[in-house]
Amino acid sequence: MTDPAAVSARPRVAVRTQGPVRVVGAGLLGASIGHALRALGVEVILDDTSRAQLQLAVDYGAGRSATADDRPSLVVVAVPPDVTADVIERELVAHPQAVVTDVASVKLEPLVELRRRGVDLARYIGSHPLAGRERGGAIAARADIFIGRPWVVCRDAETSAADLAVVEGLALDLGATPVEMGPEEHDRSVALVSHVPQLVASLLAARFTDASAASLSLAGQGVRDTTRIAASAPELWVQILGANAAPVVEVLDALAADLADVAEALRAPEAPGARREVAETIRRGNEGVERLPGKHGQNRRFESFVVMVDDTPGQLGRLFGELGELGVNVEDLRLEHSPGAQFGLAEISVVPGAVHPAVDGLEARGWKIASLPS
Amino acid sequence: MTDPAAVSARPRVAVRTQGPVRVVGAGLLGASIGHALRALGVEVILDDTSRAQLQLAVDYGAGRSATADDRPSLVVVAVPPDVTADVIERELVAHPQAVVTDVASVKLEPLVELRRRGVDLARYIGSHPLAGRERGGAIAARADIFIGRPWVVCRDAETSAADLAVVEGLALDLGATPVEMGPEEHDRSVALVSHVPQLVASLLAARFTDASAASLSLAGQGVRDTTRIAASAPELWVQILGANAAPVVEVLDALAADLADVAEALRAPEAPGARREVAETIRRGNEGVERLPGKHGQNRRFESFVVMVDDTPGQLGRLFGELGELGVNVEDLRLEHSPGAQFGLAEISVVPGAVHPAVDGLEARGWKIASLPS
Structure with a gap:
């Protein structure tokens, strides 16, 4: 029913990533990378110490299972932080032709450990996509979680331009923005x-x-x-x-x-x-x-207004249908109900120039505007 | 353009509050109380040390200006915490027939100060509506901000049942839920x-x-x-x-x-x-x-699913129109875009039993479901 690779529907310029890409760890991040690459037509090989997790990711279409003959050009290590260094070392040895990156959320500790072991790190570039969801696991994976998010890439003096281009190309292909940063600054x-x-x-x-229920009943949105x-x-x-x-x-x-x-x-x-x-x-x-950068990036601001909506099916349809007729594109919205109220409040964000046409048009159609941009 | 008293449109059972009600302080809370009471047909008298703030609240329809002959049955003190005790004392003296309440967000300090001064507090009942908005002032006032919110009422041994009923009646008339609590427990x-x-x-x-812009660029929704x-x-x-x-x-x-x-x-x-x-x-x-109590109260839970929506005007209208046709009432929703993406994600909350009819119906109509309830 779910189609985690649905992102393929949107037009693409050119795919930078050369397959096959081996993804080690088929959890949320690994399987999401798999879905996104497959949607671009890149061959994805999945591996995981949990056979159940691996099978789930394969069944959902995130890639195929690893075999002994795979010769990936890129390995993405997407395992928990405490085993990241081990897996990076193993992958560098097992795939001497491949660039190896990892997506762990801490960058210095695995690097220090690998250096301590004397591992040759010429083909390793640590990275970290700032992406995730509240739910984890292969089932929660989704091709679009990287879109518009920063993807930190930790180059160092050993890193070749060609290898750097591979990891940054992966980030760009998945819709993320590569951000070069040292591991200390990242952490x-x-x-x-x-x-x-x-x-x-x-x-x-x-x-x-250990607070009383009465005390907590006073909690609000803040x-x-x-x-x-x-x-x-x-x-x-x-x-x-x-x-x-x-x-x-x-x-x-x-x-x-x-x-x-x-x-x-x-x-x-x-x-x-x-x-x-x-x-x-x-x-x-x-x-x-x-x-803090806003939801829509630091330099783009939307303005919002609040419309009262009767709490019956179809009212939101009418509202958004009429906004469409007015040529207004809704950039963001939040709907709130209060228990006992016969209506909800829809807070609608639009580009600043669209506020007055939207509000005037809605009022002319009988909608009540509960508040305007401050 | 804005109609802060728009709440009057919904059906009411019976109005408990007997006017005239005198509201001292025509800021966000005072003017909102004014709008809500006027929408119920109750006479509202406004006062404020700032003539500009008072005039604004009157112009917006929150009540009429005070005169020397007013004989309110209820006085609501809605002034900043540091002058709350002074104003309560003055109002108790000036209006010996009235019940006096205040809506300050701290309840013990004004009470201790009034007791220290030996003020007769038989007609005073402190209260606190847990309501507000990010913006302050008479212009931001809105009749509906109390709906579904707790309104703490601090009765004590001196409080008569009749006076308590007046303050709780005010809370109920404004759509709030009275919560009896001592001032120490409230604070x-x-x-x-x-x-x-x-x-x-x-x-x-x-x-x-003093963080670098690069560091802050990694910030996310959390x-x-x-x-x-x-x-x-x-x-x-x-x-x-x-x-x-x-x-x-x-x-x-x-x-x-x-x-x-x-x-x-x-x-x-x-x-x-x-x-x-x-x-x-x-x-x-x-x-x-x-x-913590949920947005919809502690015992009521909604389930949500995510639909992909093309980023063009009218698409949300089509989505909600079709949800209306399916008989599905949307309880809450959040829309998210990412910069560069050609579509948004609409997270739609419905009562649990409505998830499958909604999802199946939408899929049959060609919508892509990006995720289902966990």
């Missing part, structure tokens, strides 16, 4: 924008375990957003955090110091600068969040 | 589910102020959600945090201790129990986030 960056946010969300949500990623699976995160401990601890320590300062300011509000400390915390938060 | 609860999450989001986002509320206005939050300092500090201290434990475990991974400490942090986060 510090993901500690800051991914690993520490995960821990902070988990630590905050963990405070709710805390739900702040703790959403606390629903992530422990197994993978223990590995990721363990493999990137030093950069994570550095950010945690800085955060703990800031937290202690603001707690002290709240404890002694009459102390000089206490009120200012609290205000500065919120203000610096404003500044920091403003620096 | 501890909002510290946990609102004030500390705000500070944590701000502290985390503040770490991005960290964006975790830090979304860091965009909140400093002025109001300095007051709220200052007025609720003790409960906030208590949660912050517990959080700091947990954070120190996990940092220590990451620093010394070979120490006994270190790996388990990290795993337990993530696991307790899973458990805590699961306890």
Whole structure:
């Protein structure tokens, strides 16, 4: 029923990746890479220590099973962090003609381990697509998860231009944007924008375990957003955090110091600068969040307005049908209901120039606009 | 163009609130209460120390300006926390026939201050609607922001049943759910589910102020959600945090201790129990986030599936039109585009029994389903 390779429908310029590509590890990332490459007509060979996972990925169309005679031109190692170095070493030996990359979310630790073992790394280039889904495994795999996402490529002095082009070509073929970065900078960056946010969300949500149901009943959208990623699976995160401990601890320590300062300011509000400390915390938060790239990239902004929609089948169809008649392309939308309400609120994002034609056109057709862009 | 009182369109059983209601403070909450009451036909009298804010709220239809002869039966104090006690005292004196409530987000501090001054509080009942918007002020006011939200009502031994019914009636008339709670429990609860999450989001986002643009370019949806509320206005939050300092500090201290434990475990991974400490942090986060009431209330769950939609006007109209034909009511939805992609992904939530009819019907009509409920 599901068609994970459905992305093939869209037009492509030219495929850079030369097959066959061997993908080791048929979980979410490995199988998604398989689907995306197959949709481009590239031969994909899958391998996995779990026969069940492998068979599932093959059945879903992510590639064919490995054989002893395979001669891949590119090997993609997509296994958990704790076995990444082992598998990279083995693949470099087994496929002396191939460029080998991995997609693990930590880049320094496997590299240090491989160097310690004296492995010749001339054909190895570490990489990391910043892509994923809340669900894992071959069944959750989808060809489109890399589109528009950064794909970090860690070249070094040993890396040949030709090999670099192979890994960056893979990223580009899958719709991602290659970002060249050293392994230390990569690990510090993901500690800051991914690993520490995960821990902070988990630590905050963990405070709710012994709270009363009455207290939690007061929770709103803010805390739900702040703790959403606390629903992530422990197994993978223990590995990721363990493999990137030093950069994570550095950010945690800085955060703990800031937290202690603001707690002290709240404890002694009459102390000089206490009120200012609290205000500065919120203000610096404003500044920091403003620096994050938006969902649609840093330079493109949409404006949104809110339309009231009766809570009956067909009303959204009428709304979007009429927006289509008005020639308005909906860039993003969120629908919210409240229990007991007879209507929902549809927040519709469009390019700035489309707000007034859309709103005027909808009002002329009898829709109630609940709010306009601020 | 905007019609903040548009909620009047939905059918009402009976209006409990007897006017006239005097609302002091014509900002977001005060003006929203005004709009909602007027939509029910209740007379609303507005007052504000800012003539400009008052005039704006009156112009937008939230009520009429106060006069010296007003004899309100209910006074709602909707002013910033630092002047809440002063205004409550003044209103109790000025309107000896009225029940007086306030909607400040901290409940103990104003009460302690009023008691310290020896004010007769027999006619005062503190309350707090858990409602708001990212934007403030009379222009952002909207009649529907209270619908389905909890509205804490702090009765005490002095409170008469008749006066309690007035404040709870106001909450019910505005579509909120009254929740009786003592001021201490209220303040501890909002510290946990609102004030500390705000500070944590701000502290985390503040770490991005001196990060490189390259590091931040790796940010994804997870960290964006975790830090979304860091965009909140400093002025109001300095007051709220200052007025609720003790409960906030208590949660912050517990959080700091947990954070120190996990940092220590990451620093010394070979120490006994270190790996388990990290795993337990993530696991307790899973458990805590699961306890938060969902967008649709704790006991009602929806299932979602993802449909691929061409990125052209009218396609969403066709999709929702056909869902309407299939008799499927869309409970929630999110649309996502990626830059460069020729299609978007519409994540559609429906009641569990509707998943298969919806998916089968859409597939029969040629839609590509990108994923099914996990």
